[in-house]
Amino acid sequence: MALNKKIMEKLVQETKDDLAMQNFLNEIFQLEGSNNLGWYTKPYEAIVKKYCGKEGQE
Amino acid sequence: MRFTSIEIEGFRQYHQLTLNFPLEHHRDMHILVADNGVGKTNILNAITWCLYEEEPHLGNKSKSLPRYSLKSKEEVENKGLDKITVSVKIYAEDNGNSILFHRTQQYKHDPFFEFKSEFSVTATISEEAKIFADDEAIAYVDRYMPKKVRQYFFFDGEQLDKYFITDESSKIKEAIRAISQIDVLTRIYKRLGELITGKRNEAAKKAPDIKKYNDQLVDLQNTKEQISYSLNEVDQQITLSEAIIRENTEKLSGQENLPDLNKKNIELHKKRIQLLEIQDKCKQKLFRFIREMKVALSLYPSAKATLDMINEKEASHALPPNIDKKLLEDMLHSEDGLCTICHSPLKDESKSHIQELMELLAVSSETSHILMGIKSELVRIVDEAQAYQSARNELMAEYKATQVQLDDCEAELRTIDEEINKFQDNEKIIELHNESENHRKILDKNKEKRAIIKHNYDDICQKEEEAQNELTNALAKEKECERIKSTIDFLSRAQIIVSKIEKDMMDEVRAKMEVRTMEYFEKLIWKKGVYTKITLDSNYQLELIHRDGYSCTGSCSAAERSLLALSFTLALHEVSGFNALLFIDTPVSRVTGQNRVNFAKVLAEVCKQKQLIMAFTPDEYTDNISSIFEPIASSSVKLKMNTDEEITYIV
Numbered sequence: 001m002a003l004n005k006k007i008m009e010k011l012v013q014e015t016k017d018d019l020a021m022q023n024f025l026n027e028i029f030q031l032e033g034s035n036n037l038g039w040y041t042k043p044y045e046a047i048v049k050k051y052c053g054k055e056g057q058e
Numbered sequence: 059m060r061f062t063s064i065e066i067e068g069f070r071q072y073h074q075l076t077l078n079f080p081l082e083h084h085r086d087m088h089i090l091v092a093d094n095g096v097g098k099t100n101i102l103n104a105i106t107w108c109l110y111e112e113e114p115h116l117g118n119k120s121k122s123l124p125r126y127s128l129k130s131k132e133e134v135e136n137k138g139l140d141k142i143t144v145s146v147k148i149y150a151e152d153n154g155n156s157i158l159f160h161r162t163q164q165y166k167h168d169p170f171f172e173f174k175s176e177f178s179v180t181a182t183i184s185e186e187a188k189i190f191a192d193d194e195a196i197a198y199v200d201r202y203m204p205k206k207v208r209q210y211f212f213f214d215g216e217q218l219d220k221y222f223i224t225d226e227s228s229k230i231k232e233a234i235r236a237i238s239q240i241d242v243l244t245r246i247y248k249r250l251g252e253l254i255t256g257k258r259n260e261a262a263k264k265a266p267d268i269k270k271y272n273d274q275l276v277d278l279q280n281t282k283e284q285i286s287y288s289l290n291e292v293d294q295q296i297t298l299s300e301a302i303i304r305e306n307t308e309k310l311s312g313q314e315n316l317p318d319l320n321k322k323n324i325e326l327h328k329k330r331i332q333l334l335e336i337q338d339k340c341k342q343k344l345f346r347f348i349r350e351m352k353v354a355l356s357l358y359p360s361a362k363a364t365l366d367m368i369n370e371k372e373a374s375h376a377l378p379p380n381i382d383k384k385l386l387e388d389m390l391h392s393e394d395g396l397c398t399i400c401h402s403p404l405k406d407e408s409k410s411h412i413q414e415l416m417e418l419l420a421v422s423s424e425t426s427h428i429l430m431g432i433k434s435e436l437v438r439i440v441d442e443a444q445a446y447q448s449a450r451n452e453l454m455a456e457y458k459a460t461q462v463q464l465d466d467c468e469a470e471l472r473t474i475d476e477e478i479n480k481f482q483d484n485e486k487i488i489e490l491h492n493e494s495e496n497h498r499k500i501l502d503k504n505k506e507k508r509a510i511i512k513h514n515y516d517d518i519c520q521k522e523e524e525a526q527n528e529l530t531n532a533l534a535k536e537k538e539c540e541r542i543k544s545t546i547d548f549l550s551r552a553q554i555i556v557s558k559i560e561k562d563m564m565d566e567v568r569a570k571m572e573v574r575t576m577e578y579f580e581k582l583i584w585k586k587g588v589y590t591k592i593t594l595d596s597n598y599q600l601e602l603i604h605r606d607g608y609s610c611t612g613s614c615s616a617a618e619r620s621l622l623a624l625s626f627t628l629a630l631h632e633v634s635g636f637n638a639l640l641f642i643d644t645p646v647s648r649v650t651g652q653n654r655v656n657f658a659k660v661l662a663e664v665c666k667q668k669q670l671i672m673a674f675t676p677d678e679y680t681d682n683i684s685s686i687f688e689p690i691a692s693s694s695v696k697l698k699m700n701t702d703e704e705i706t707y708i709v
Contacts, residue, residue: 010559052545
């Protein structure tokens with residue numbers, strides 16, 4: 001089940017000048033909204049690495 | 059999401075029961091009618107047991123019984139098996155996707171053993187079925203109908219008018235947070251925080267200075283969290299006290315003076331006792347006086363006559379003067395020839411006069427001596443008897459004055475008693491007054507406590523900011539930590555954004571909830587224009603504002619409160635973006651007369667927007683209600699119990 005639409009709308013509004021942040025939080029929100037969260041640390045760290053790791057820095 | 063059917067097997071009085079909920083003529087209304095004890099509430103329990111493994115609506119009788127049906131047990135025994143199975147399946151659909159919620163539990167009856175229940179959710183999306191079990195299945199339910207706010211989906215109609223009672227306010231706040239998924243934001247914020255801490259620790263390993271600043275920051279953040287928790291706790295207590303005071307004030311409207319009346323009543327009772335004592339003393343004094351005067355009064359006629367006679371005889375010189383005869387004799391025969399009174403020589407003339415007097419006294423009778431002797435006593439008796447009336451009047455006046463005061467006091471007591479008797483439940487009123495008084499004291503203390511905690515909180519926030527800056531500067535100095543610093547910065551910015559979205563969402567949801575609840579309420583209520591708005595304070599305490607400006611949530615009728623609860627729920631479902639069903643057990647039980655019909659009409663409107671499953675008793679499902687529901691209901695089912703087997707089935 002998707003996360004509340006209004007939350008997603010607010011996310012877009014708050015991050016309109018920072019697309020990297022928008023995508024990062026979007027993924028986090030999608031992760032929280034999914035039913036496959038499991039042990040959250042790993043999926044979270046994977047997303048952080050994607051946006052803040054070397055590839056994210058480039 | 060809507061339920062399409064429920065299959066119950068071996069659950070309490072349901073051996074095998076299937077309830078279908080087809081959607082027809084765009085009214086998703088489904089009726090269940092059953093006598094008390096037949097098991098309509100246990101359908102609600104079957105649903106909540108399946109989804110949450112809870113049976114909050116279980117009656118006292120059922121609590122002591124096993125969950126499995128006796129018929130199932132009998133069957134198992136007859137077949138020589140040893141395990142009884144209880145199973146509840148809820149089939150649902152959501153935007154064309156089907157979902158099956160299934161909970162099953164096994165029991166061994168001899169010796170009795172209860173196995174752990176198993177729960178699964180099967181979601182079929184685009185013809186692909188996916189099965190969720192354990193925590194994932196629970197999480198699935200929580201995303202549709204969170205357990206902690208299940209009361210906003212599954213109602214007991216008898217509780218509808220208690221929907222906004224004080225201790226529910228925290229649940230409302232929690233409900234809004236959960237149902238609007240704002241708690242997801244809180245969770246994300248917390249998880250980002252944990253990631254930031256992890257990154258700081260990573261940096262700390264590389265530079266000892268950073269470790270120091272980081273530890274300092276972590277300590278401050280922990281302290282801040284503790285203070286924030288205390289602040290929240292005090293806020294909740296303040297809200298609770300304020301709500302109790304407000305609610306009691308509403309309940310006690312027009313009955314505020316009872317404590318004063320009771321106080322005055324006690325004072326008057328004391329005064330009455332004092333006056334009775336004074337009156338008793340007056341009475342004793344009067345009786346004593348009359349007793350004392352009895353002799354004087356009985357002697358008065360003869361004493362008066364005797365005294366009059368003495369006075370008369372004295373006036374006519376019929377009585378000899380009362381002269382001491384011995385003194386005269388001593389004077390006449392004194393050797394020195396001197397007067398015994400003035401000691402001057404007695405002249406012959408004087409001697410002859412004394413001689414004359416002595417002769418005169420010799421002829422006076424013994425009676426006249428007695429008369430003269432008792433004269434002074436007679437005077438006393440006569441004076442006393444003559445003064446009796448005025449003294450008696452004085453004492454009587456004192457007695458009467460006390461009686462007047464006593465009469466006034468008793469009249470006042472009667473008036474106060476009448477006033478007090480007008481209140482229907484004095485003990486309850488006094489209890490409410492005392493409760494309010496206690497909460498006023500608690501409120502004052504908590505406000506003081508809050509001010510101190512808030513001061514500490516602000517102080518710790520300031521220190522946290524300073525520590526944060528120190529850490530940032532330390533990180534900046536270490537080249538090796540630059541990448542980590544940039545990640546921390548990124549996550550910190552993410553945290554700020556999440557926090558802002560969370561706050562905005564809470565404010566918006568609250569504002570929209572106020573508006574939508576009022577709009578629903580206005581649409582549903584039959585008394586138009588009486589209420590002007592609905593407000594939710596920061597702790598989500600709901601207030602219904604009367605057109606005269608006062609809050610009347612606690613004082614409006616049971617029907618109005620039920621409607622208010624329904625309006626709030628509809629608004630909550632809408633604002634939160636959920637559209638789950640409503641199951642109401644005995645929906646109109648708290649509403650009577652025309653209000654019941656109006657309430658039924660409202661429910662008929664509600665089912666145009668969402669699925670409504672309602673369970674009635676035949677007494678509740680009267681002709682005027684069934685004539686509204688039957689033509690539009692998509693399904694209507696009557697349940698009956700086979701009393702021999704204690705099994706409920708569809709008629």
